[in-house]
Amino acid sequence: MNINENYLNLKDSYLFALVAKKVSEYKAQNPGKEIISLGIGDVTLPLAPAVITAMGDAVAEMGRGATFRGYGEYQGYMFLREAICGYYGKKDVHLDKSEIFIGDGAKSDLGNILDIFSTDNTVLIPDPVYPVYVDTNIMAGRKIIYMNGNTENEFLPLPDSRIKAGIIYLCSPNNPTGAVYDKGRLKLWVDYALENDAVILFDSAYEAFVRDRELPTSIYQIEGAKRCAIEFCSLSKTAGFTGVRCGYTVVPHELTRGGVPLNELWLRRQTTKFNGVSYIVQRGAEAAFSDGGYAQIKESIGYYMENARLIAEALKALGIWFAGGENSPYIWLRCPDGMSSWEYFDALLTRANVVGTPGAGFGANGEGFFRLTAFGDRDDVKKALDRIRNI
Ligand code: PLP
Secondary structure: OOOOHHHHHOOOOOHHHHHHHHHHHHHHHOOOOOOEEOOOOOOOOOOOHHHHHHHHHHHHHHOOOOOOOOOOOOOOOHHHHHHHHHHHHOOOOOOOHHHEEEEOOHHHHHHHHHHHOOOOOEEEEEEOOOOHHHHHHHHHOOEEEEEEOOOOOOOOOOOOOOOOOOEEEEEOOOOOOOOOOOHHHHHHHHHHHHHHOOEEEEEOOOHHHOOOOOOOOOHHHOOOHHHOEEEEEEHHHHOOOOOOOOEEEEOOOOOEEOOEEHHHHHHHHHHHHOOOOOHHHHHHHHHHOOHHHHHHHHHHHHHHHHHHHHHHHHHHHHOOOEEEOOOOOEEEEEOHHHOOHHHHHHHHHHHHOEEOEEHHHHOHHHOOEEEEEOOOOHHHHHHHHHHHHHO
16 A cells, blocks of 8 residues: 655644644643634534524424425435525525525535546646635645735735736635735736636635625626636535535536536535435524524624724734734734744733744735634633733
8 A cells, every 4th residue: 555645745733733732732831821712713602592493403303203304305305406596696696496405514625626637637736825725735746836915015915917827716805914806906807817727716604794785606607707717615614614514516507627516526526425414404504594593693793893893903903014804813913022832822812822823824915914813702702802901
């Protein structure tokens, strides 16, 4: 047996695993210290009541012979795909139910979609960004070209006509910088992809946090995108489903390469390797898209965004440069006093007992920057900000 040697090209450990290891070592050496995490992007508020009711009803159905269900539909139950089509309709994006694939979260689909692309495609990945895009392509041995995000381009890299690539990742709102592409800049990417026969993998996991109505929340709000983009979204941050697990991927019928519809390839891949998300979870997800459920979810998002506002206000008062926090749950700050991002991580951990995420973990351009998240408990956020002020 020969191993996949591409794995040897990966960094030692996944960023968040490394952060967790450092924190647990510090805790072991300093028992009794109360650590507050504004680090990993995990939600803290409970599920919306509408979701709980729907999942409870579904559990009861599974307990009765007449309503019990076994394997579900491969692409996800029709009721959920209809609800998602309705959600997109409100964005003026018209999708067919057969263009939507329900999965167990955006992370799996973002990794798995690579099955349908040849490994000889060159991949364009923004830097800094969510590390999963880089790692999954390293595992497959693809050539990666990084697109620099920096303060000059507001961490929103734009296409360079001299660079040719087959696969392009865009994450908007971006994790970790909180930057959001406006329609004009996104159109440049759509035009580039169409000209180069490339495919954009558009990660909109944080679309529900966009409050500026002028900003796009789906790439399909851009003319031509159905011919060049696959969109990935998730209920993880939208509806607090990080532990429940449900997401969806949109592969439009208009998207073909080499005469082959990618929707068919992805369906073939999914029917072979994936047996769906549980009925109970899909009923919960459906409830999240109902009018009542969505209003409850928006309340939770509003709570997190108030945390973001408090963090932003504190950083402003301290004279620390930052971005994000207005249309995303992430605040991206420049480490004070010229510290490197891991130096600042250590300083915050040991002197303030606050955990954040070093920007360098999201790519070379993240060096010197740091990510805080707004997903914490309000009192914890306030306490963490007091501690940061004090140091
Ligand atoms: N995409 C981005 C940009 C994320 O930040 C995350 C999770 O943090 C995901 C995808 C994965 O989400 P899921 O929980 O749906 O797998």
